[in-house]
Amino acid sequence: QSVQIYGIADVSVGSFKESGGKRTEQVASGRMATSFLGFRATEDLGGGLQAIVTLEHFMRMDTGEAGRFAGDSFWSRNANVGIRGDFGFIRLGRMGTPLFVNTLSFNPFVDSFGFSPAIRTIYQGGIGKLSGDSGWNNAVGYGTPRFGGFNANLLVSAGEGAGEGPNIGGSLQYASGPLALGLAAQKVQTAFSRGDETAWQLGASYDFGVVKAFGQVGRIKEGETFVGAARAAGYDTRDRTLQAGVSVPVTATGKVLASYGEAKTTGARDSKRSFTSLAYDHNLSKRTDVYAVVMFDKLQGQDRAATTAVGIRHNF
Amino acid sequence: QSVQIYGIADVSVGSFKESGGKRTEQVASGRMATSFLGFRATEDLGGGLQAIVTLEHFMRMDTGEAGRFAGDSFWSRNANVGIRGDFGFIRLGRMGTPLFVNTLSFNPFVDSFGFSPAIRTIYQGGIGKLSGDSGWNNAVGYGTPRFGGFNANLLVSAGEGAGEGPNIGGSLQYASGPLALGLAAQKVQTAFSRGDETAWQLGASYDFGVVKAFGQVGRIKEGETFVGAARAAGYDTRDRTLQAGVSVPVTATGKVLASYGEAKTTGARDSKRSFTSLAYDHNLSKRTDVYAVVMFDKLQGQDRAATTAVGIRHNF
Amino acid sequence: QSVQIYGIADVSVGSFKESGGKRTEQVASGRMATSFLGFRATEDLGGGLQAIVTLEHFMRMDTGEAGRFAGDSFWSRNANVGIRGDFGFIRLGRMGTPLFVNTLSFNPFVDSFGFSPAIRTIYQGGIGKLSGDSGWNNAVGYGTPRFGGFNANLLVSAGEGAGEGPNIGGSLQYASGPLALGLAAQKVQTAFSRGDETAWQLGASYDFGVVKAFGQVGRIKEGETFVGAARAAGYDTRDRTLQAGVSVPVTATGKVLASYGEAKTTGARDSKRSFTSLAYDHNLSKRTDVYAVVMFDKLQGQDRAATTAVGIRHNF
Numbered sequence: 001q002s003v004q005i006y007g008i009a010d011v012s013v014g015s016f017k018e019s020g021g022k023r024t025e026q027v028a029s030g031r032m033a034t035s036f037l038g039f040r041a042t043e044d045l046g047g048g049l050q051a052i053v054t055l056e057h058f059m060r061m062d063t064g065e066a067g068r069f070a071g072d073s074f075w076s077r078n079a080n081v082g083i084r085g086d087f088g089f090i091r092l093g094r095m096g097t098p099l100f101v102n103t104l105s106f107n108p109f110v111d112s113f114g115f116s117p118a119i120r121t122i123y124q125g126g127i128g129k130l131s132g133d134s135g136w137n138n139a140v141g142y143g144t145p146r147f148g149g150f151n152a153n154l155l156v157s158a159g160e161g162a163g164e165g166p167n168i169g170g171s172l173q174y175a176s177g178p179l180a181l182g183l184a185a186q187k188v189q190t191a192f193s194r195g196d197e198t199a200w201q202l203g204a205s206y207d208f209g210v211v212k213a214f215g216q217v218g219r220i221k222e223g224e225t226f227v228g229a230a231r232a233a234g235y236d237t238r239d240r241t242l243q244a245g246v247s248v249p250v251t252a253t254g255k256v257l258a259s260y261g262e263a264k265t266t267g268a269r270d271s272k273r274s275f276t277s278l279a280y281d282h283n284l285s286k287r288t289d290v291y292a293v294v295m296f297d298k299l300q301g302q303d304r305a306a307t308t309a310v311g312i313r314h315n316f
Numbered sequence: 317q318s319v320q321i322y323g324i325a326d327v328s329v330g331s332f333k334e335s336g337g338k339r340t341e342q343v344a345s346g347r348m349a350t351s352f353l354g355f356r357a358t359e360d361l362g363g364g365l366q367a368i369v370t371l372e373h374f375m376r377m378d379t380g381e382a383g384r385f386a387g388d389s390f391w392s393r394n395a396n397v398g399i400r401g402d403f404g405f406i407r408l409g410r411m412g413t414p415l416f417v418n419t420l421s422f423n424p425f426v427d428s429f430g431f432s433p434a435i436r437t438i439y440q441g442g443i444g445k446l447s448g449d450s451g452w453n454n455a456v457g458y459g460t461p462r463f464g465g466f467n468a469n470l471l472v473s474a475g476e477g478a479g480e481g482p483n484i485g486g487s488l489q490y491a492s493g494p495l496a497l498g499l500a501a502q503k504v505q506t507a508f509s510r511g512d513e514t515a516w517q518l519g520a521s522y523d524f525g526v527v528k529a530f531g532q533v534g535r536i537k538e539g540e541t542f543v544g545a546a547r548a549a550g551y552d553t554r555d556r557t558l559q560a561g562v563s564v565p566v567t568a569t570g571k572v573l574a575s576y577g578e579a580k581t582t583g584a585r586d587s588k589r590s591f592t593s594l595a596y597d598h599n600l601s602k603r604t605d606v607y608a609v610v611m612f613d614k615l616q617g618q619d620r621a622a623t624t625a626v627g628i629r630h631n632f
Numbered sequence: 633q634s635v636q637i638y639g640i641a642d643v644s645v646g647s648f649k650e651s652g653g654k655r656t657e658q659v660a661s662g663r664m665a666t667s668f669l670g671f672r673a674t675e676d677l678g679g680g681l682q683a684i685v686t687l688e689h690f691m692r693m694d695t696g697e698a699g700r701f702a703g704d705s706f707w708s709r710n711a712n713v714g715i716r717g718d719f720g721f722i723r724l725g726r727m728g729t730p731l732f733v734n735t736l737s738f739n740p741f742v743d744s745f746g747f748s749p750a751i752r753t754i755y756q757g758g759i760g761k762l763s764g765d766s767g768w769n770n771a772v773g774y775g776t777p778r779f780g781g782f783n784a785n786l787l788v789s790a791g792e793g794a795g796e797g798p799n800i801g802g803s804l805q806y807a808s809g810p811l812a813l814g815l816a817a818q819k820v821q822t823a824f825s826r827g828d829e830t831a832w833q834l835g836a837s838y839d840f841g842v843v844k845a846f847g848q849v850g851r852i853k854e855g856e857t858f859v860g861a862a863r864a865a866g867y868d869t870r871d872r873t874l875q876a877g878v879s880v881p882v883t884a885t886g887k888v889l890a891s892y893g894e895a896k897t898t899g900a901r902d903s904k905r906s907f908t909s910l911a912y913d914h915n916l917s918k919r920t921d922v923y924a925v926v927m928f929d930k931l932q933g934q935d936r937a938a939t940t941a942v943g944i945r946h947n948f
Contacts, residue, residue: 002948003637003638003948005319005321005355005637006319007357007369009357009369009371009396009397009409010397011396011397011408011409012408013408013456013474022477024474024476024477025474025475025476026454026474026476027408027409027453027454027455027456027473027474027476028454029395029409037355037371039637039669041639041641041946041948043917043919043920043946043948044917045916045917045920046917049916051916051917051919051920051944051946053639053641053946053948055641055669055691055693059371059390059391059395060395061371061391061395061396061397061408061409061410062395062409062410062453062454063389063395063410063453063454064389064390064391064392064393064394064395064409064410064451064453065389065390065391066382066389066390066391066698073695073696073697073698074390074691074696074697074698074706075691075693075696075697075698076696077696078696079661079691079692079693079694079695079696080641080643080693081641081642081643081693081944081945081946082944083916083944092643092644092645092659092693092943092944093641093643093659093661093693093694093696094693094694094695094696135696137659137694137695137696138658138659138660138694138695139659140645140659157659158645158656158657158658158659159657160656160657160658160659161654161656284361284365284367284399285359285360285361285362285367287359287367288359288361288367311408312367312397312398312399312408313397314357314359314367314369314397316318316319316357316359316369321635321637321671322635323673323685325673325685325687325712325713325725326713327712327713327724327725328724329724329772329790338793340790340792340793341790341791341792342770342790342792343724343725343769343770343771343772343789343790343792344770345711345725353671353687375687375706375707375711376711377687377707377711377712377713377724377725377726378711378725378726378769378770379705379711379726379769379770380705380706380707380708380709380710380711380725380726380767380769381705381706381707382698382705382706382707390706600677600681600683600715601675601676601677601678601683603675603683604675604677604683627724628683628713628714628715628724629713630673630675630683630685630713632634632635632673632675632685
């Protein structure tokens with residue numbers, strides 16, 4: 001059989017509250033890592049080439065529903081086919097963006113849509129939120145091989161005359177020993193923004209051994225067309241995002257994670273949102289861990305909200 | 317590969333009629349056993365512990381549609397992750413309720429939503445129908461190991477401020493030689509009932525060898541808040557359910573199944589519905605069987621309806 | 633594990649334009665072969681019998697969405713269970729129709745909903761379009777074994793009192809050495825047509841070695857009930873379809889495909905639509921190919937539209 005099945009099952013139990021929102025006790029799916037089921041088919045084409053099909057389905061394990069939210073597409077994590085070789089790789093279909101990969105790569109909570117201050121401020125926070133999803137439809141992606149520690153990615157998404165796109169994004173990564181650096185940028189055209197939105201982000205991590213440190217700074221800027229009515233409606237904004245965090249291995253199987261992230265909006269509206277997350281993550285095995293998290297969420301003008309949760313995550 | 321794929325494909329052809337309804341000739345999916353596709357990932361954590369992810373998808377094989385009905389969630393049979401060990405098991409996510417397991421365990425037609433009088437009266441009959449699904453969202457389930465023939469299950473479902481829940485359910489089972497006993501109870505809070513609904517069910521089976529006998533009695537009681545307008549609207553009801561059946565192995569590969577079940581409603585409305593099912597089930601192999609069923613359905617004040625069907629079921 | 637996972641991932645990049653429509657640059661899924669993911673479970677029942685479950689899911693790899701279009705059922709390619717043996721096979725559930733199989737069998741672009749003139753005119757063209765899908769719900773299918781080069785298929789779909797059906801379809805095939813012949817016919821009752829629609833199609837192919845030639849002729853005829861208001865509304869039509877094509881192996885791993893197809897409508901409306909497709913298809917391996925296509929689309933009274941695309945297809 002040439003098809004691999006894999007994924008992540010993440011469910012937590014906790015007391016959740018957004019800044020300005022209502023507290024609820026929940027059994028929640030995918031807060032630490034978005035639960036998904038994947039299928040990957042590969043074929044060796046000879047000459048160092050390989051054909052790869054990736055189909056990845058997000059699901060909500062608390063309710064059994066497909067997708068990350070109502071209306072999400074079934075294969076929203078990845079749905080693409082491509083070829084990998086000495087030249088790097090090229091993929092066609094739906095896939096994650098370079099800016100999203102940069103966001104998850106340089107913070108200790110990785111791609112946690114529940115608890116990562118970086119993800120929350122940029123992809124989920126309202127304030128500072130990027131236009132466009134963490135994955136793009138109708139895309140062609142190219143990634144270089146690694147040259148002396150460097151590699152780069154480029155992603156283009158066709159507009160197809162519909163609301164979103166054409167979009168373009170790219171990134172440049174450097175890794176050498178304990179140091180990793182990443183710079184990503186993107187330009188998104190959406191029906192909502194009625195104009196271009198440009199964003200960039202610089203990330204870095206350094207593994208000191210006793211602690212791994214992470215940092216990110218970024219900007220999101222609404223485009224030139226955002227004047228007049230759009231400005232009056234509060235769309236014409238500039239956002240500044242930053243994140244700093246650490247991952248501290250405290251035992252052979254446990255580590256402490258801490259991260260602070262904020263997004264500050266100026267322009268048509270002034271606002272600020274910040275998240276502070278602290279977690280203990282314990283590995284039961286190579287593929288299964290349990291964790292306890294506390295997260296503080298503060299939206300300007302609203303109360304400081306605390307969320308606490310314990311959960312289990314299994315990589316299969 | 318650590319992921320198992322399994323399921324049931326059940327399709328029958330027949331002349332179907334509900335009491336008071338219209339007769340239609342149908343190719344129908346999942347009447348004898350609801351068709352599903354499952355994925356199970358397991359990992360040995362050491363120390364007798366095991367991590368388990370279960371994702372189970374109901375589908376309608378007659379139309380190719382996902383779910384048991386329009387609007388059903390994709391992974392409605394099971395979507396959970398948990399740990400199993402000497403302590404029993406704990407699971408988080410969506411999973412079947414103890415009362416549902418008790419209902420299917422002590423009747424010869426098991427979980428047949430088409431032909432089991434027990435399932436039909438309690439989960440599908442209108443009269444006597446439980447509030448809440450056969451599986452609950454946002455749930456935490458715990459099951460004990462077996463002690464001297466006994467084991468118990470507990471399931472709690474968070475309300476999360478939405479319509480349904482918090483719910484709680486539990487069961488106690490005993491099995492020794494030919495005898496099996498089960499007692500299950502649950503309390504459900506739904507947006508529809510605007511109050512608590514409590515239900516319990518006692519089930520028993522005894523395998524005499526030449527015949528295996530099954531019996532169930534139960535009660536469903538709408539809560540205290542059901543007064544005034546709700547009573548006038550006919551929601552304030554008490555239901556009494558019972559079922560008696562046999563499974564008779566007539567050849568090495570064939571058995572006859574017979575079951576009678578009824579639900580009697582009193583309170584704001586008086587009503588009664590009964591089902592009588594008779595089937596011959598023939599095993600073509602360990603995992604494939606074919607069957608012929610006749611079922612009579614009688615709703616108080618309506619005609620006695622007869623359904624006849626032949627079908628094939630494959631466990632994969 | 634008794635379950636096989638397989639499918640097709642097909643994504644192309646091109647400039648697409650329908651006759652009378654708008655040109656868009658697209659990354660498109662399933663234009664050369666509709667992308668799908670399949671699960672097949674088989675069990676040997678002894679005595680030469682085999683139980684088979686087939687679940688096949690179409691997906692749009694450009695957007696990650698399930699189905700061929702919004703509202704398509706999840707398992708729309710196949711969802712059936714059956715038995716295969718010396719007697720042939722019988723299947724219950726949802727499955728492809730004999731006329732659809734005949735349509736894809738005798739044209740060089742096979743089941744390409746993007747580029748096959750035969751498929752486009754009959755299943756997607758508007759003009760000449762069959763009532764009923766390429767697969768039928770609530771169906772029972774029987775296929776004979778091969779006798780002296782001949783085999784036949786019969787498919788019956790229950791109406792179930794809803795919009796579509798009962799439908800009936802059948803086909804007869806002959807294959808001997810380089811020659812293959814197929815005749816298929818069907819009668820469909822739909823809510824839309826408010827009457828019977830009958831269709832038939834004759835197809836042939838001959839492999840000369842240096843070139844394989846394909847030809848198809850067919851008729852689609854709206855039923856007797858189509859009079860009065862229906863005629864006035866333009867539903868009462870007769871369609872004549874034809875297709876001629878070649879597949880030319882030009883290298884050990886590459887072949888040129890060419891096909892012309894048209895559907896001509898008479899009756900309540902007079903119209904004609906034709907497609908001309910030319911492709912080069914290059915095998916990177918046994919299961920992966922890349923292709924370049926140009927297709928001309930002409931709807932009577934509209935402009936001649938040219939579509940060009942390059943793509944990759946992987947069979948897994």
